Amino acid sequence: MFVNVRAVLFDLDGTLIDSAPDLGAAADKMRTDRGLPSLPLDHYRPMAGAGARGMLGTAFDMAPDHPDFASMREEFFVNYEARMTVLTRVLDGVEPLVNQLVQRHMAWGIVTNKASRFTDPLTRSIPLFRTAGAVVSGDTTPHSKPHPAPLLEAAARLGVAPQECVFVGDDERDIVAGHAAGMGTVAAMYGYLGVQSDTQAWGAHAAIKNPLQLLxxxxAP
Structure with a gap:
């Protein structure tokens, strides 16, 4: 159990929301536009937390060092921007968790590697997130996770010391960033988890199998 916690920070994709259907559809459209067969969502879901890198890797086995990666990434971004709220939903348990944090007068915020061109309209479209005291995107600071800078920026916006924060995420980079920022860390085992899905190896202070376990x-409140 954590003590003296004044704020909770969350990763977004796979931790607060299930965005895999829209991310996967944006990448899959690129396949079908090229006459390739569609892939099932289950192929895309594990890598949804890795954004364009994960989706293009799944759809085309394309790594960031591929000469066409930049242009393909922008095509993916355009597809995703056009549909990013179609099927995306808040994960089960997140709404009562956030409501409990608000009732406890505990500050909370979002720290994601998603670019602000997506984060801002997406979070604005979800009424539950209006109580977030900070929303920090992958391009808000010069560095993204696993660098601690975004987490430290969120803590500063909330007016809370880093050591009074807990950071919850479903990827190893979230835990690395949390440790580097001097925060308590919680692995969201219900999330996408990525390639390195052995959450025990991440070294998080705690792990949860559903959002409400965080409480x-x-x-006690």
Missing amino acids: QLLG
Whole structure:
């Protein structure tokens, strides 16, 4: 159990929302536009937390060092921007968790590697997120996770010391960033998890199998 926690920060994709259907559809459209067969969502879902890199890797086995990666990434971005709220939904348990944090007068925020061109309209479209005291995107600071800078920026916006924050995420880079920022870390085992899905190896202070389990780690209100 964590003590003296004044704020909770969350990763976005796979931690607060299930965006895999829209991310996967944006990449899959690129396949079908090229006459390639569609892939099932289950192929895309594990890598949804890795954004364009994960989606293009799944759809085309394309790595960031591929000469066409930049142009393909922008095509993916355009596809995703056109449909990013069609099937995306808040994960089960997140709404009552956020409501409990608000009732406890505990500050909370979002720290994602998603670019602000997507983060801002997406979070604005979800009424639940209006109580977030900070929304930090992958391009808000000069560095993105696993660098601690975005987490430290979020803590500063909330007016809370880093050591009074807990960071929850479903990727190893979230835990690395949390440790580097001096925060408590929680692995969201219900999320996308990425390639390195052995959450025990991440070294998080705690792990949860559903969002509401976080309340037990925060103790009594």
